[in-house]
Amino acid sequence: MCDHTFVAITFGPCDSCTLNKPLMNIYLQNEPVNYCSLCVEMMACQGLTQGENLASLKAESEGLKLRLEEERAKLHDVELHQAAEKVEPLGQLVTKARRSLKGHGNKVLCTDWCRDKRRLVSSSQVTEHAVTMPCTWVMACAYAPSGCAIACGGLDNKCSVYPLSLDKNENLSAKKKSVAMHTNYLSACSFTNSDMQILTSSGDGTCALWDVESGQLLQSFHGHSADVLSLDLAPSETGNTFVSGGCDKKANVWDMRSGQNIQSFETHESDINSVKYYPSGDAFATGSDDATCRLYDLRADREVAIYSKESIIFGASSVDFSISGRLLFAGYNDYTINVWDVLKGTRVSILFGHENRVSTVRVSPDGTAFCSGSWDHTLRVRTGRYLSLSDTHTHTHTHTHSLT
Amino acid sequence: MSSNSNLTNMRRSVEQLKLEASVERIKVSQAAAELQQYCLQNGNKDALLVGVPAGSNPFREPRSCVLV
Numbered sequence A: 001m002c003d004h005t006f007v008a009i010t011f012g013p014c015d016s017c018t019l020n021k022p023l024m025n026i027y028l029q030n031e032p033v034n035y036c037s038l039c040v041e042m043m044a045c046q047g048l049t050q051g052e053n054l055a056s057l058k059a060e061s062e063g064l065k066l067r068l069e070e071e072r073a074k075l076h077d078v079e080l081h082q083a084a085e086k087v088e089p090l091g092q093l094v095t096k097a098r099r100s101l102k103g104h105g106n107k108v109l110c111t112d113w114c115r116d117k118r119r120l121v122s123s124s125q126v127t128e129h130a131v132t133m134p135c136t137w138v139m140a141c142a143y144a145p146s147g148c149a150i151a152c153g154g155l156d157n158k159c160s161v162y163p164l165s166l167d168k169n170e171n172l173s174a175k176k177k178s179v180a181m182h183t184n185y186l187s188a189c190s191f192t193n194s195d196m197q198i199l200t201s202s203g204d205g206t207c208a209l210w211d212v213e214s215g216q217l218l219q220s221f222h223g224h225s226a227d228v229l230s231l232d233l234a235p236s237e238t239g240n241t242f243v244s245g246g247c248d249k250k251a252n253v254w255d256m257r258s259g260q261n262i263q264s265f266e267t268h269e270s271d272i273n274s275v276k277y278y279p280s281g282d283a284f285a286t287g288s289d290d291a292t293c294r295l296y297d298l299r300a301d302r303e304v305a306i307y308s309k310e311s312i313i314f315g316a317s318s319v320d321f322s323i324s325g326r327l328l329f330a331g332y333n334d335y336t337i338n339v340w341d342v343l344k345g346t347r348v349s350i351l352f353g354h355e356n357r358v359s360t361v362r363v364s365p366d367g368t369a370f371c372s373g374s375w376d377h378t379l380r381v382r383t384g385r386y387l388s389l390s391d392t393h394t395h396t397h398t399h400t401h402s403l404t
Numbered sequence B: 001m002s003s004n005s006n007l008t009n010m011r012r013s014v015e016q017l018k019l020e021a022s023v024e025r026i027k028v029s030q031a032a033a034e035l036q037q038y039c040l041q042n043g044n045k046d047a048l049l050v051g052v053p054a055g056s057n058p059f060r061e062p063r064s065c066v067l068v
Helices: A037-043 A054-074 B002-021 B028-045
Strands: A011-013 A020-028 A031-036 A090-101 A111-113 A120-122 A138-143 A149-154 A158-163 A177-181 A186-191 A197-202 A207-211 A217-221 A228-233 A241-246 A251-255 A261-265 A272-277 A283-288 A293-297 A302-307 A316-321 A327-332 A337-341 A347-351 A358-363 A370-374 A379-388
Touching (some): A037 A217, A037 B002, A054 B002, A149 A186, A158 A186, A197 A228, A197 A241, A251 A283, A261 B002, A283 A316, A283 A327, A293 B028, A302 B028, A327 A370
Parallel strands (some): A138 A186, A186 A228, A228 A272, A316 A358
Antiparallel strands (some): A090 A379, A138 A149, A149 A158, A158 A177, A197 A207, A207 A217, A228 A241, A241 A251, A283 A293, A293 A302, A316 A327, A337 A347
């Protein structure tokens, strides 16, 4: 369980740019200095080489961008839905609403499932624990892998970790530990494979990796030119990377250890609200204000599918895959959830029921259900199954036991 | 000062683009085939695709039964 004491993180004026930011303690010519992570990166790029100036660099940059496009186009031999022509199409989705969780005093902004148990944490209330945040809007929340703690944050620019306890009388707010500190709102957070590290994304345009115990900044990720709205970690088997999406319309893939931006994708026409890895880790999906969801394959290094319809004009706020990756659930600002066939690119279902924007959609870790949270103050948990086209009977969910 | 940081920014941008251009890529047809294979291999474990047997659905309402 979390220790109650914590070491203050170094947050203050950078010795180089003088802005107040999380600081890295480094040595320059044997002198200890405090530089913000951006200045540390900039230092590596100083020192002009022969004949280099702004104009020559700009030309080189344009040339490289063109080359990147050409290289990607060379391998674009087929569309995903063409390759998937022989796959049996899905029939009708039958869903059953299992739980409708009311009780939020406000809009539900985010949810997370607990890994092993069937618990949900959502923006200001956990089904078995209630934690009151001192700030108005909690925008991000996450369950620790052990299930013993939750992390949340929002307009307070911080990510705090609350240890969970079965004692209902315990004041959990008192045990809270501030772990991350950004210079703008916290948009998303996620524990890495252990309870010991947290990855955060922020309106300040950066993502950062923090040590929970000490609150220290371990690595920071610079590359977005506007607010970062969402992040997702690669499934553990595929290594230490994560993807982030932001208001600069870019989705970036990062190496967690080096802080390097490995790949970048810019095909959306508006803010990317949500990013989610495909279960195998070879691709990821995005949901955007441009009313489309897109699939990007990491090994082909390009966008391979667009999930859109002329009739869908509202932004997608949240996406998640079913555990086989065949279905993509996407929540939209027109109060609906569209379910897409990932391989064929078609919409297979549209789900109604919410009375306001759907802000978050999450499939449970074992894949048996999905939960949608909305600005209508509810969380709805649904299960479902697809009838294959050859199935001619209508399915009903009745039991034939008699009740006492 | 500002022109210096512009220069540094451009240099960072060029280094970044060089890195991205050098990524090893595979053909879309191969990538698509592997995505498809993953879906088909795991499709029968996907409860939202094939459903779960009625008795084992963890979300169904608990009911008490009596033998009549």
